[in-house]
Amino acid sequence: MPNLWILIIIGVVAVMGFVGARQRALSSGQGDIRNLHSLPSFYGTNAMLAGLIPSLVVLALWTAFQPLVIQSSVTHIIEADQELSDGQLSLAMTDVRRIATGLELAIESGRLDLDEVMDMRADVTDVRPLLGEMGVAVGSDVTPRDLDAAQRFVAMAQTGNLLKTVLVIALSVLGTAFAFVRTSAVFRARIAVERVTMALLIAAASIAILTTVGIVLSMIVNTVEFFRLYPATDFFFGTRWNGTSQLGVLPLLWGTLYISVIALIVAVPIGLFAAIYLSEYASPAVRSFAKPALEVLAGIPTIVYGLFALLTVGPFLLRVFGSGGTFGVDWMSGATAVITAGVVMGIMLIPFVSSLSDDIINAVPQAMRDGSLGLGATPSETIKQVVMPAALPGIVGAILLAASRAIGETMIVVLGAGAAARLSMNPFEAMTTVTTRIVSQLTGDADFTSAQALVAFALGMTLFVITLALNVFALYIVRKYREQYD
């Protein structure tokens, strides 16, 4: 039975449970809800959740894991026949799955029944035209081994689906019935529902956290694998990067930090001054227009900033600093350079810095400003000497958060900074960063088990540790600041 039907059935059971339990609660309270421990709808919700949650959880898990179990079991059949490499095995499995799909379609359309499919023999029946009829094209004639595996596949899937349907519907009915029987005036349904609500919220939070943990663990595993193939000292202290034999991280880190620093030099003063204007000087009318307008910048996808860097800012800088340019200096030879990417990334970070700083400056109590203004200080003296020192820890936190975004930024650098890994002080030269190298190492046709591909995980891990440290530091500073006034 398809999942949709199962869902409809457990939905109907849940609605019946809700209505039934509500009625039962009302009648057990002699029709007066003041005799009940909880409001009638709590009893209904309790019965509904008791049926829904276990059946939905089992349905989701079963649907997710059944293919994996079948896959591994079928793989054994194929491997029993002969030793295969990973590539051959995955090809064979693809064939098996296609055949199985064809057979399932044949059963569904009523062309064959399950027993006929199970009795099929490759040397007797010609399976290929049959599959063709079902719209499944198979490259070669079906071997007995493949048909065997496919039959096993179909059989297991059939049994699995049947078991799933029975189990899920049984859980739904039993859960609802259990809650229905328990429903009485003294049953504390409100507390039960509240507890389930809390459990659901905890489950949502844990999924987010567990995903993070999973990502980190998988990165660690691959990073360790990489360090088996490539010495860690060469990776961390190597000054050369060519993407194949020389995988030193230093030139990439240098490019990352250089571009980030230029971005912050652009973003911090502009963002901070904009924030000061918005929070201290702007009239409410200007503020209500300017703040959202500034935040529109934050909504532009970074790839668009990348185009802006490649097509507008880069050529402009080249006209100014390139040979025969405005200044008559020949510092820049191509449009893609550290300065191009840095400036555009800085523009991207302006709304980030300004909106965080604006919130922090607004959090400085008005009493501070009143105290300063009441002593005859001008607004700018007040900002410089009272508001800024009070807001400084928070602003530092905002800048560090902006820095960790700059370090992790990819698209602007791909388009704006070039692809050459080098250790140089010249901001007009092309350089590359950790993030862009991760992209290029993984998008080629390199084998996923080679050092060239696995280095991406080591790079990702390095980046993750750096940004994590920055974020933790920033949050620590921001939190310390919050305690001061709240």
Add this chain to the structure above:
Amino acid sequence: MYDEPALESKVTNKDIKIAARNVQVFYGDTHAIKDVNVEIQDKTVTAFIGPSGCGKSTFLRCLNRMNDTIDICRVEGDILLDSEDIYDKRVDPVQLRAKVGMVFQKPNPFPKSIYDNVAYGPRIHGLAKNKADLDEIVEKSLRRGAIWDEVKDRLHAPGTGLSGGQQQRLCIARAVATEPEVLLMDEPCSALDPIATGQVEELIDELRDSYSVVIVTHSMQQAARVSQKTAFFHLGNLVEYGETSQIFTNPVDSRTESYITGRIG
């Protein structure tokens, strides 16, 4: 007070320091102060009393244009300081506030050291010629604020680390350090214990020798103790203004009597 320095009229004792004529204050559409006329004398403590929301703090804040920082607030009428209109276009509110200092209801020390808190005003107004001069101003102000003995050993500790009463006396010292001519105090003792209140009241009495002090208070005993003149506000109107002794013993208006005896408020 004016951007261009003007000749100041000579002030004799008990001169009129601040005169308000037909002052109206609006917060958006709300008429907060209605037609207030009052003359505040120099070298006198004037107390503003009245129930909460009667407009006494609002009126106090008009006297040094602190209401300018509130966008929806509008002031009409004339307020004269030494016979010059403080709401005149030529008046720089920054200079006005240097002359008319203010102490707020809640202690609001800056997140700086005790020394820097007091030195803040003298520094921005350039009152000290050198470091020794500044040290002297700070010590003198802290002594006037009756807090010197408690903080003299930790002048460079943060001002926010002091207790509430100490913070308020620090704020008074900070206001005194700029040598204002008028000191406005908005319920300066509402966050203080009786001992600190007593110290601040003593301080107010001493300040009378050099300044005109205007104090908003909810405590009628305090008004009776520290002030020579009392103004009673009710629902945005100035109901009665006169000698403190007369207001408290023989009020003219029945509303004043009701408030003082605790029947309205």
